[in-house]
Amino acid sequence: MRILLSNLFLCDGTPNGFIADAAILIEGKTIVWTGPASEAPVAAAVRDLAGRVVIPGLINTHAHGGMSVQRGCCDNGDLFEWAQTIAPFTSVLSLEDNRFGCELAVMEMVRNGITTACDCTRFGAGIFSDVASAIGMRSLSGALANSPQYRKTGRANWPLAREETEGAMARHAGNGLVRHYLGAHSPYSCTAELLIEVKQAADELGLPFVIHLAESAKETEIVRERHGTTPMRWLHGLGLLDERSILAHCIWLDDEEIELLAETGASVAHNPVSNAKLASGIAPIPAMRQAGIVVGLGTDSTVSNNSLDIFQEMKASILLQRASSLDAHITDAADAFAMATREGARVLGWQDAIGTLVPGKQADLVVLDLDHPLGNTAQRVLSDIVYKAGPQHVREVMVAGSTIYADGRFSNIDAGAIFARIKQHYAHIPSA
Ligand SMILES: [Zn+2]
Known part of the structure; x- marks a missing residue:
């Protein structure tokens, strides 16, 4: 399965690795191509990320x-x-x-x-x-x-x-x-x-x-x-x-x-x-x-x-x-x-597979809702990631090509049910 993530601002995690209007081609678990969207290879499945910022997990x-x-x-x-x-x-x-x-x-x-x-x-x-x-x-x-x-x-x-x-x-x-x-x-x-x-x-x-x-x-x-x-x-x-x-x-x-x-x-x-x-x-x-x-x-x-x-x-x-x-x-x-x-x-000794978003690495990435009032540039995006961003900006999390979290929901678990079960388990502990 090949999927092209398109219309995104890519911070690939390498020094100076910032590409505006970028795309990422993922095949299975692996990134096979990144670059300007205008040069992206053809893929059957395309997802438009609406200009959001993509960083390594x-x-x-x-x-x-x-x-x-x-x-x-x-x-x-x-x-x-x-x-x-x-x-x-x-x-x-x-x-x-x-x-x-x-x-x-x-x-x-x-x-x-x-x-x-x-x-x-x-x-x-x-x-x-x-x-x-x-x-x-x-x-x-x-x-x-x-x-x-x-x-x-x-x-x-x-x-x-x-x-x-x-x-x-x-x-x-x-x-x-x-x-x-x-x-x-x-x-x-x-x-x-x-x-x-x-x-x-x-x-x-x-x-x-x-x-x-x-x-x-x-x-x-x-x-x-x-x-x-x-x-x-x-x-x-x-x-x-x-x-x-x-x-x-x-x-x-x-x-x-x-x-x-x-x-x-x-x-x-x-x-x-x-x-x-x-x-x-x-x-x-x-x-x-x-x-x-x-x-x-x-x-x-x-x-x-x-x-x-x-x-x-x-x-x-x-x-x-x-x-x-x-x-x-x-x-x-x-x-x-x-x-x-x-x-x-x-x-962690895992640099062969993760840490940057470049061809050959696993598709572990985070989609961030960062939109600078003056427009996203490399300097502004890096500044926002480090000095401003938080979990409230995390729109989607992908690990090895699979989306495990998007728009506040987990793909593989019912987070609300897990939390309720944990609270129930400790219900006997006094709250004050
Ligand atoms: Zn410790």
């Missing part, structure tokens, strides 16, 4: 979908206070709670133009991928192992996480929307033995390795006390960092660590809103990208953010850097859009 490189039911349960407190406050909830989180959370999270992400997410949980490594693929979203997901002696309410989740992940991989064999990783929670909640075992298992299975790293100053203190070095140097010394490592946060890195990290080829998931809300700090993103480290944007969970909205992350990624450096040129809209699209794809 946004990529969320760090999330915890399963926690979504608890949104707003702790809006104050730093990372460690926050973790203590939410522990009574997360320690009793059942697999059913996790599934409800994932349903809420995936629906919210799709409404917000996110077509791919990297998700983390403690138990139920395959739940996010089950939910995301049923809705039609792409995912890289898994569980983060932790050592019970370092988490007060912790139960061992390793090697269970590996078993759950291998089960999910078998369930989704041949499903191009689904990928998995093996991960560990953080340097402060894992022993060296566990970290090494998880990374070796990931390497054996050919999977990425995900971990939170250098998220707060207190983490550095704890790791220094235990191991006599910083979290990043400790992981580096254990041999955990390479081009298949995805590191969430990386706020507390010194210049030498940035150089060291760049040499390893590991990539970074930057969560500016969550980091600011938890008063964790502002990651040195311009210095990292300058050093050649690949950085994508993430939302973290609805308990620490509380939105799963990459438009907000794009804007915050610029505002925080400028406000803290007093340098209005330190980072700009093109940087933010790159992190939300093609660099996010590289963080």
Whole structure:
């Protein structure tokens, strides 16, 4: 099946990749041609997008979908206070709670133009991928192992996480929307033995390795006390960092660590809103990208953010850097859009298929209702995407050539029924 999307303003996600009056030819799941509509190949099916803006599906490189039911349960407190406050909830989180959370999270992400997410949980490594693929979203997901002696309410989740992940991989064999990783929670909640075992298992299975790293100053203190070095140097010394490592946060890195990290080829998931809300700090993103480290944007969970909205992350990624450096040129809209699209794809190791809208890539795209009063130009559209746009502008979301959301409705699920079922399930919980 060949379909031509026509009469659109294309932002294909490559540097300077803007075409007014453009068209996109899709064959099955794949983009086979893009260019000026006047030069478009003939196709049996043509859809007129009425001049709307088309961008690559946004990529969320760090999330915890399963926690979504608890949104707003702790809006104050730093990372460690926050973790203590939410522990009574997360320690009793059942697999059913996790599934409800994932349903809420995936629906919210799709409404917000996110077509791919990297998700983390403690138990139920395959739940996010089950939910995301049923809705039609792409995912890289898994569980983060932790050592019970370092988490007060912790139960061992390793090697269970590996078993759950291998089960999910078998369930989704041949499903191009689904990928998995093996991960560990953080340097402060894992022993060296566990970290090494998880990374070796990931390497054996050919999977990425995900971990939170250098998220707060207190983490550095704890790791220094235990191991006599910083979290990043400790992981580096254990041999955990390479081009298949995805590191969430990386706020507390010194210049030498940035150089060291760049040499390893590991990539970074930057969560500016969550980091600011938890008063964790502002990651040195311009210095990292300058050093050649690949950085994508993430939302973290609805308990620490509380939105799963990459438009907000794009804007915050610029505002925080400028406000803290007093340098209005330190980072700009093109940087933010790159992190939300093609660099996010590289963080997840999925750049062969997603991140830009060019021939050969999967048709993962978002149609935005953006209409500048002076007319759409490359500069105005990029500015609107990064500084103005939000879920209210998302008209349609397509993943692998299939429309999974359009005009407020999901194609594969009844979102209203799912939300009603979740509310019913928690009806016994007092509302005040
Ligand atoms: Zn996280």
